[in-house]
Amino acid sequence: MTAQLHLGVFYTGVGPQFLWDDPSNAAHTEIETYVSVARTMERGLFDAFFLGEGLRVRENRGRVHALDVAGRPDAITQLSALAGATTKIGLVATQNTTYNYPADLARRLASLDYVSGGRAGWNIVTTDNAWTGANFRHGGWLAHERRYERATQFVEAAKALWAGPAEADTDLVRLRAEPTVPPSPQGRPVLFQAGDSPGGRELAARHADVVFSANTAYDKAAAYAADLRDRLARHGRSADAVRILPGASVILGDTPCDAAERAEEIRRRQLNPQRAIAFLEQYWGQDLSSFDPHGPLPDIEPAEGELDPSRGTISVEHRTGKLERIQQWRDLAEAKKLSIHELVLEVEPRHHAFVGTPGQVADEWARYAKDRVVDGFNLTPHLVPGTIDEVVDRLVPELQDRGVYRTEYTGTTLREHLELP
Secondary structure (H helix, E strand, C coil), X not given: CCCCCEEEEEECCCCCCCCCCCCCCXXXXXXXXXHHHHHHHHHXXXXXXXXXXCXXXXXXXXXXXXXXXXXXXXXXXXXXXXXXXXXXXXXXXXXXXXXXXXXXXXXXXXXXXXXXXXXXXXXXXXXXXXHHHHCCCCCCCCCHHHHHHHHHHHHHHHHHHXXXXXXXXXXXXXXXXXXXXXXXXXXXXXXXXXXXXXXXXXXXXXXXXXXXXXXXCHHHHHHHHXXXXXXXXXXXXXXXXXXXXXXXXXXXXXXXXXXXXXXXXXXXXXXCHHHHHHHHHHHHCCCCCCCCXXXXXCCCCCCCCCCCCCCCHHHHHHHCCHHHXXXXXXXXXXXXXXXXXXXXXXXXXXXXXXXECHHHHHHHHHHHHHHCCCCEEEECCCCCCHHHHHHHHHHHHHHHHCCCCCCCCCCCCHHHHCCXX
C-alpha cells in the first residue's frame, strides 16, 4: 500500500513569505477570509488549518516592523469560529509556553477541542524576543535551552490535566488543578511542535504527535526523519508515533519555465528593498534607513553590539564572525557591482521550494511519500487564497492520480485524519 500524504496550511501571522502588498491577498483580520480558506481546504481534503500567531507585533529598530501584518485576533478565538463553519478540517492553534500558564491554556485548548468535536491541535512554541516579554511584564527573554526546559514541563502539566485531576509538587513544577472541560472524541488536542534545535527535537520526541520541520529538501528531510526516529526509540515510542510535516512553499506553472519565472518574481517581491535594509541592520547593529537599497553597501563600520540581541538564531552569527561576513559581502559586492538589494538577494539563504508544473511537483511528492522521508507537508502560501486555490484545484488531483492522497475523509477527528496511533 502506498503511503498517503497529509496536508495542512501554515497561515502565519508574521514574516516575509506573504506578499502583503498584493491586492489579491484577502484581509487578514476578517473572519470571512478564514472561513473561505478553511472551506477550500476541506474541499481539498486537507488535514489541518494551522494558524500561526504572535503575542506582539514584530519590531525592528525598536519600532513596529511595517513590513509584517499588523496583528490579528487570538488564534483560539478565530479557530473556535471556524469550528462552527466547517465539519472536518483540523484546527491547530499556535500557543506559547513561555508566556502562558498550563492550567489556563490547557482549559482553552480543551474547549476548542470539545466544541469542534475533536478537531483541535496545539502548535507548541517558545518565544525568544524581548518585545514579547515586555507585554507580560518580563521585558526580557529566556535562554534557548531554558525555553525548552520550561516548554517540556508545561506540556507535561497540560497532558496531565487532560488526563484528569492533576497534582505535582517538585522543584520544577507546582500544580494542583481539576479539568473543567469534558474530553473530546479524540481525547485531547493533537500536539504539534516546530523546534529544530536539539532541545526542540527532544521535546518533539518526548511529546509531539506531529512535527513541523524546516527540513524540506529531500536529503535534509531524510536525515531529520532518521534522527527523530532514533530519538523516539530512546523515549520508548514507535517510529510511527509522530507525523513529520515539513513546511512547503509551492509555486506552480503551466510549464517548467513558467514556474521558474514565477518563483524568481515571488522571491524578489518577498525579499524587497526594504527587507534588504532590515536584513543588513541586524549585522551592522544600527539604523541603516538612510542608505539607498539600490545603492552600494553602507560605508560605515558595524557597531560592536547588536541592534536586537534577542532575535534568536541570527544573534549567534552576530557574535561569531560578523566582521568577517561583512567583509566577504563587501568583496562580493565590489566584484559583481551589486547594490544592497542585489547583494541580499544573492547571500540570503534560499528556502527550499517545490517549483514546477502540477505533474512535476506531484511526482516529487510521491517520491517523498514512497521513501517515507516525510508524512506530508504544511504549506506556507505566498498569496491567500490564491496559493491554496491552486494547490486544491491543480495539485491535489495529480496526487490522487498517483495514489498518494486521499479521495475522501474516512474519519471526523484530527487524530483520525493524521492516522495517529
